Amino acid sequence: MKFLIAGAGSWGTAFAHVLLERGHDVVLGCHHAEQAAAINESGRNPRYLTIVDLRGATAVPLDEAPVDVDVVVVAVPSRAFSDVVAALPGDAPVLSLTKGLDPATGERLSTRVQGRGVAVLSGPNMAEEIAIGLPTAAVIASEDGYLAGQLQHAINSTVFRAYVNPDVVGVELCAAAKNVIGLAAGGVDGLDLGDNSKASLITRGLAEMARLGEAAGARTETFAGLAGMGDLIVTCVSRHGRNRRAGELIAQGRTADEAIAEIGQTVEGITTAPVLHDLSQRLGVELPITEGVCSVLSGRSIHELLADLMGRQPTEE
Numbered sequence: 349m350k351f352l353i354a355g356a357g358s359w360g361t362a363f364a365h366v367l368l369e370r371g372h373d374v375v376l377g378c379h380h381a382e383q384a385a386a387i388n389e390s391g392r393n394p395r396y397l398t399i400v401d402l403r404g405a406t407a408v409p410l411d412e413a414p415v416d417v418d419v420v421v422v423a424v425p426s427r428a429f430s431d432v433v434a435a436l437p438g439d440a441p442v443l444s445l446t447k448g449l450d451p452a453t454g455e456r457l458s459t460r461v462q463g464r465g466v467a468v469l470s471g472p473n474m475a476e477e478i479a480i481g482l483p484t485a486a487v488i489a490s491e492d493g494y495l496a497g498q499l500q501h502a503i504n505s506t507v508f509r510a511y512v513n514p515d516v517v518g519v520e521l522c523a524a525a526k527n528v529i530g531l532a533a534g535g536v537d538g539l540d541l542g543d544n545s546k547a548s549l550i551t552r553g554l555a556e557m558a559r560l561g562e563a564a565g566a567r568t569e570t571f572a573g574l575a576g577m578g579d580l581i582v583t584c585v586s587r588h589g590r591n592r593r594a595g596e597l598i599a600q601g602r603t604a605d606e607a608i609a610e611i612g613q614t615v616e617g618i619t620t621a622p623v624l625h626d627l628s629q630r631l632g633v634e635l636p637i638t639e640g641v642c643s644v645l646s647g648r649s650i651h652e653l654l655a656d657l658m659g660r661q662p663t664e665e
Contacts, residue, residue, distance in 0.1 A: 349502050352377055352417040352440070354410055354432055356387070358396045358613065359445055360423035362475035366508050367421075368404045369481075375417065376402065377410035384409050397479045411435070419443055419499070425614040427451050430460040441465030441495055443488075447523035447579075448616045449623045454630075456520040465495045468516055469503075470523045471574035472582035474589070478508070485509040487574045489519035511574065518566030522557060522575040526583045527591045527617035528624055528638050529553035533584035534595020535650055549637070550584050555665075556635050560624075563631040591617040595641075599650050621645060636660065 350373040353360045360376065367374050378384040384407035386394040391403035408414070415438040424432050426448030433442060442461050447470060450460055458466045471486035478484060488503070488510055490496040496512040504510040513519060532553065536546045557580070558571040570576055583589050594615045597607040604618050621641045628635045640653045 355423035358475040362478040374405040472578040518570030519575040525557040526580040530583035530591030531595035531617040534592040535599040538596040538599025
């Protein structure tokens with residue numbers, strides 16, 4: 349199959365590697381013409397995951413992307429997702445790798461795709477590990493079962509195992525919410541609160557995610573799967589996790605902007621937290637960890653937040 353990957357950051361680069369290993373024709377759509385030229389000349393992305401061999405791919409500026417592709421893979425920050433998909437040429441279906449919500453509308457990102465099929469890929473997929481061929485698994489969600497099956501067949505390999513799931517709502521909400529919980533987990537690391545605290549946070553974070561999903565009409569089992577528990581665990585514990593690292597830096601005294609600058613890449617949880625909080629209010633769902641993250645991002649002391657969370661009225665699990 350012929351794939352256009354819109355977005356040549358870490359995840360787009362790693363996914364290009366996945367597709368090239370499966371023998372597909374890959375066009376990498378770059379934000380800057382200079383980046384595309386560098387990839388074509390050297391076979392490497394000059395900024396992201398320079399270890400990945402991209403010599404089998406063709407890089408182009410995104411505004412010069414070809415029309416004759418079978419699938420468009422979108423791997424851009426959530427804040428850019430709507431504009432990118434609106435400008436895509438042709439009518440090929442979209443496979444979204446972006447994990448977040450639309451900041452302008454608060455909607456799930458797949459709902460911003462109009463006039464073409466759409467699927468969502470999520471799971472415990474750290475780009476740095478995929479880039480060096482370490483094994484992982486992911487879930488492909490779509491309301492179009494045929495499209496999901498096509499993509500599963502195209503992507504599945506001995507190092508990248510793909511499952512299908514019809515629960516697009518659940519998979520997308522998991523992908524958005526886990527980044528916010530990841531920020532909180534990084535705060536636990538930054539304060540050196542220990543493994544018990546982190547395990548407790550992850551567990552209660554999963555309950556929070558599932559509660560939101562249930563109110564939105566998602567399937568409960570999705571939150572115990574790869575998109576839910578799997579992605580949440582790796583986001584909260586991996587040394588590669590940008591959201592976890594940002595939370596750690598903020599707990600150590602950096603502002604959110606300073607944390608983003610030090611990391612040097614998009615930190616989706618910082619963009620998603622207030623949008624997710626607004627969604628929970630519309631649905632009438634209490635998300636204490638998400639609310640706490642938002643308050644810290646607004647300038648509240650993380651020590652005050654910790655005291656409040658631990659001092660909440662005891663209740664049933």
